[in-house]
Amino acid sequence: MMTQQPSGIAVVTGASSGIGKSYARQLAAAGYDLLLVARDIQRLQVLAAELQEAAAVRVEVLQADLTSRADSALVEQRLRSDERIVMLVNNAGMSVSGSFVEADFDQVESMIQLNIVALTRLARAAAEGFVQRGKGTLINIASVLALMPENFGTTYNATKAYVLSLSESLAHELGEQGVRVQAVLPGLTRTEIFDRAGGDVNALPAQMVMEVDDMVGAALRGLALGERVTVPSLPDAGQLNSFVDARRAMAPNLSLSTPAARYLS
Numbered sequence: 001m002m003t004q005q006p007s008g009i010a011v012v013t014g015a016s017s018g019i020g021k022s023y024a025r026q027l028a029a030a031g032y033d034l035l036l037v038a039r040d041i042q043r044l045q046v047l048a049a050e051l052q053e054a055a056a057v058r059v060e061v062l063q064a065d066l067t068s069r070a071d072s073a074l075v076e077q078r079l080r081s082d083e084r085i086v087m088l089v090n091n092a093g094m095s096v097s098g099s100f101v102e103a104d105f106d107q108v109e110s111m112i113q114l115n116i117v118a119l120t121r122l123a124r125a126a127a128e129g130f131v132q133r134g135k136g137t138l139i140n141i142a143s144v145l146a147l148m149p150e151n152f153g154t155t156y157n158a159t160k161a162y163v164l165s166l167s168e169s170l171a172h173e174l175g176e177q178g179v180r181v182q183a184v185l186p187g188l189t190r191t192e193i194f195d196r197a198g199g200d201v202n203a204l205p206a207q208m209v210m211e212v213d214d215m216v217g218a219a220l221r222g223l224a225l226g227e228r229v230t231v232p233s234l235p236d237a238g239q240l241n242s243f244v245d246a247r248r249a250m251a252p253n254l255s256l257s258t259p260a261a262r263y264l265s
Helices: 018-029 041-055 069-081 105-133 154-177 212-224 237-249
Strands: 009-013 033-038 059-063 085-090 136-141 179-184
Touching (some): 018 085, 041 059, 069 105, 105 136, 105 179, 136 212
Parallel strands (some): 009 033, 009 085, 136 179
């Protein structure tokens, strides 16, 4: 749900399936023109044709493997230079199956490249353009696992904790320059990421798995409400506020001239 009349282009990465595809559909329905980015050009072209017919918006596709520095640079340049771009949905990401010591480390490195390095480079490029133009919206897709590092996969969780931390810092840094920043923390969501990581979403408890359109709709509503961090499934927003307040309460004591008393003999 969007509360303002859009004017401009929304860039969506990882747009060929799952969360990115749902963002593309819902943003098109809200009236945004789109630049869709993903590796699978055929899927992008099919989606673009669908959206142009259904929503009467302009849709451009850009094939890019964001683990490739050269491909990422193409998207970065577009984000910096195209004054029509008003939103980046930084969604492209991946997970890797296996424990920390058992997972294929080449795949882990690719995940870090995509989930952290590429996401950061695109965020930087978008921020440069948005600050220059005095407006823009940056949406970074993290995960509830950023709040629960002891669950699921170690390195994946760490990449999503990075996304949350980066987003909160950017919201503070860029807010006064006309840039909105939102971190979205989905829980289990019915997408292809499970298949790609060798899992089966249907084996999970049904009450824990959200449909992707519901998740994205809630995230866009959170954006309209002005949330910096949106957890689509969290019934009581006060719990998240309490979490943040507890963290901030420690701030005066995190850097002092002497060790805490328990460390003194």
